[in-house]
Amino acid sequence: MAMPLRQSLRLGGYLMKQKLLRKEKFPLLVELEPLFACNLKCGGCGKIAQPHTLLKQRMPVEQAVGAIEESGAPMVSIAGGEPLMHPQIDEITRQLLARNKIIFLCTNALLLPKHIHKFKPHRNFAWMVHIDGLEERHDASVRKEGGFQAAVDAIKLAKEKGFRVMTNTTFFTGDTPQDVIDVLDYLNDLGVDNMQISPGYAYEKAPDQDHWLGVQQTRELFSKAFGGGNRKRWRLNHSPVFLDFLEGKRDLECTPWGIPSYSLLGWQRPCYLLDDGYAKTYQELIETTEWENFGRGKDPRCSNCMAHCGYEPTAVIATLGSLKESVRAAVGH
Numbered sequence: 001m002a003m004p005l006r007q008s009l010r011l012g013g014y015l016m017k018q019k020l021l022r023k024e025k026f027p028l029l030v031e032l033e034p035l036f037a038c039n040l041k042c043g044g045c046g047k048i049a050q051p052h053t054l055l056k057q058r059m060p061v062e063q064a065v066g067a068i069e070e071s072g073a074p075m076v077s078i079a080g081g082e083p084l085m086h087p088q089i090d091e092i093t094r095q096l097l098a099r100n101k102i103i104f105l106c107t108n109a110l111l112l113p114k115h116i117h118k119f120k121p122h123r124n125f126a127w128m129v130h131i132d133g134l135e136e137r138h139d140a141s142v143r144k145e146g147g148f149q150a151a152v153d154a155i156k157l158a159k160e161k162g163f164r165v166m167t168n169t170t171f172f173t174g175d176t177p178q179d180v181i182d183v184l185d186y187l188n189d190l191g192v193d194n195m196q197i198s199p200g201y202a203y204e205k206a207p208d209q210d211h212w213l214g215v216q217q218t219r220e221l222f223s224k225a226f227g228g229g230n231r232k233r234w235r236l237n238h239s240p241v242f243l244d245f246l247e248g249k250r251d252l253e254c255t256p257w258g259i260p261s262y263s264l265l266g267w268q269r270p271c272y273l274l275d276d277g278y279a280k281t282y283q284e285l286i287e288t289t290e291w292e293n294f295g296r297g298k299d300p301r302c303s304n305c306m307a308h309c310g311y312e313p314t315a316v317i318a319t320l321g322s323l324k325e326s327v328r329a330a331v332g333h
Contacts, residue, residue, distance in 0.1 A: 004193075004194065004237070006123070007075075007102060007237075008320075010074055010075075010102060011028065011074065011075075011316060011320060012320045012326075014028075014074045015316075015317065015320050015321070025257045025286050025291070026072070026073075026257075027071050027072070027073035027257065027258065027259065027260050027282075028073065028074070028075060028258050028259060028313050028316060029073055029074075029075040029076065029077055029258075029259050029313075030067070030068055030071050030073045030075075030076050030077070030259070030260055030261070030262055031077050031079055031259060031260070031261040031262070031272050031309070032064060032067070032068065032076050032077065032078050032079065032262055032263075033047075033059075033079050033080055033081065033261065033262065033263035033264070034058065034059035034064050034078065034080065034081075034083065034086050034089065034092060034263075034264075035055075035057065035058050035059065035080050035081045035082075035083070035085060035086050035264070036050045036054055036055050036057075036080060036081045036263070036264065037055045037056070037080070037081045037082065037085055038080060038081045038082040038085070038108075039082050039085065039108070039110055039111065040082070040108055040110070040142050040143065040144055040147070041143050042132075042141060042142050042143060047080065047081050054264060054265075057264050058086050058087065058088070059086070059263075059264055060088075061088050061091050061092050061095065064092045065092065065095045065096060065099070067262045067267075067282065068096060068099075068101065068262075069099065070281065070282045070283070071260065071262075071282045073101075074101065074102060075101065075102040075103075075104070076096055076101050076102070076103050076104070077104045077106060077128065077259075078092065078093065078103065078104070078105045078106060079106040080106070082107060082108060082110075082111065083105055083106065083107060084107055084111040084112065084114075084115050085111065089105070089115075090115070090118035090119055093105060093119065093125065097122055097124055097125060100124070101124065102124045103122075103124060103125045103126070104126050104127075104128040104166065105119075105125070105126070105127055105128060106128040106130065106168065107127060107128070107129060107130065108129070108130045108142060108147065108151065109127075109129045109130070109150060109151040109154035109155065110144075110147070110150050110151075110154075112127065112129075112154040112157070112158065113153075113154055113157055116157065116158065116161065116163075119163070121161070121162040121163045121164070125163070125164065126163070126164040126165060126166045126193065126194075127155075127158050127163055127164070127165045127166065128166045128167070128168055128196070129151055129154065129155055129165060129166070129167050129168070129192075130142070130151070130167070130168055130169075131148070131151055131167045131168070131169050131183065131187065132169055132170055133169065133171075133175065133179060133183050134148065134179075134182060134183055134186060135148040135149065137175075137179065137183075138151070141170075152190065155167075155190060155191075155192065156190075159191055164193045165191075165192055165193055166192065166193055166194045166195065166196065166237060167187055167192050167194075167195050167196065168195075168196045168197075168198070169183055169184075169187075169195065169196070169197050169198070170197075170198045170199070170200055171197065171198070171199055171200060171213065171221060172200040172213060173200070173213055173217065175221065176221075177221060177222075177224035177225040177227075178225075180197070180221065180222070180225035181225055181230060184197075184230075184234045184236075185234075187234075188233070188234055188235060192235070193235065194235050194236065194237035195234060195235060195236055195237060196236070196237045196238065196308065197236065197238070197246075198307055198308045199213040199217075199218040199221070199222075199246070199306050199307070200213045213304070213306075214304045215296070215303075215304055215306060218246060218248075218306050219246070219247060219248030220248075222243075222246040222247050222248075223247040223248055223249075226243065226246075226247055231243055238308075238312065238315075239312070239315045239316055239318075239319045239325075240319070240325070240328050241315035241316075241318050241319050241325055242308075242311060242312050242315035242316075245306065245311055245315060246306060252311050252314040252315060252318070253295055253314055254294060254295030254296065254302065254305070254310040254311060254314065255310060255311070255313040255314040255317070256270045256271040256291055256294050256295070256309075256310055257270075257285075257286065257289075257291055257313075258309075258310070258312070258313020258314070258316075258317075259271070259272065259308075259309040259310070259312070259313055260282070260285060261309075262282075265278045266278035266279055266280050267279040267280070267281070267282055267284070267285035269285065269289050270289050270291060270293075270294045271294070271309055271310060272309045273305065273307060273309065273310075274294070274299075274301055274302075295310070
């Protein structure tokens with residue numbers, strides 16, 4: 001299955017508007033990081049490596065909402081750090097929903113039971129729970145025993161209370177095609193509304209630098225996992241074009257401006273994974289970043305990247321710009 005119809009229709013209307021306005025660069029989604037602090041020390045994340053003074057900071061509500069308004073993006077992924085450690089994360093969420101944004105609140109779910117009463121189910125809101133494999137694999141990844149069961153319990157709680165719940169799973173060199181199948185089957189049976197997947201990407205600040213997937217490894221992993229029509233039965237929050245890309249059935253150019261990242265440091269250049277400095281405003285980011293220099297074959301740091309943040313925007317634009325691909329996405333092929 002492809003991404004939800006409501007999300008696809010919203011993006012289709014947005015892309016049509018950008019075309020009418022003759023805009024060449026525009027965000028589909030903003031990665032909003034209102035804090036860097038976290039209650040876990042995952043091997044694949046380097047956010048808590050920030051200076052102690054920065055880890056204590058929390059982005060003001062007005063700053064967070066203002067950045068999203070300036071960008072004009074229809075969707076926002078609120079990440080971190082752990083967003084539920086931000087004392088006003090519920091207010092940030094409410095104000096963005098009031099502005100008709102589609103919100104994904106990313107969390108490791110350990111604090112979700114404590115804070116869920118601050119939120120209400122909304123058609124444009126979903127919890128995005130971090131699940132890196134089944135119990136043993138997940139707990140090793142997040143470096144916390146019991147992390148998997150806590151996340152599963154939180155997912156069940158959120159579903160009981162009427163919330164839409166999604167998951168995000170990153171796969172690394174130690175994962176097999178059967179691991180991909182097992183975790184997606186489990187999440188399907190658990191009742192997760194939609195799942196996102198990503199190959200482990202070359203994130204420079206991550207503590208674990210030994211388990212990133214190369215391009216060929218990624219293609220082999222997903223082509224085998226998706227074989228036999230498997231991918232059609234999973235509720236994946238991806239366009240068929242992006243899944244084709246992961247399998248190696250087609251190649252795509254990176255669209256680094258499609259999912260920009262805004263944090264306490266400003267707008268990150270050029271993307272969530274590379275750190276070439278920051279712009280104070282979204283307009284400055286778009287106008288002063290040399291976008292043509294990034295992507296596989298252009299920057300050595302990008303050579304093994306097949307990450308969602310760079311290639312899903314390309315896939316979405318290709319899907320919604322083609323009648324054939326739009327139909328394929330609608331029927332889930």
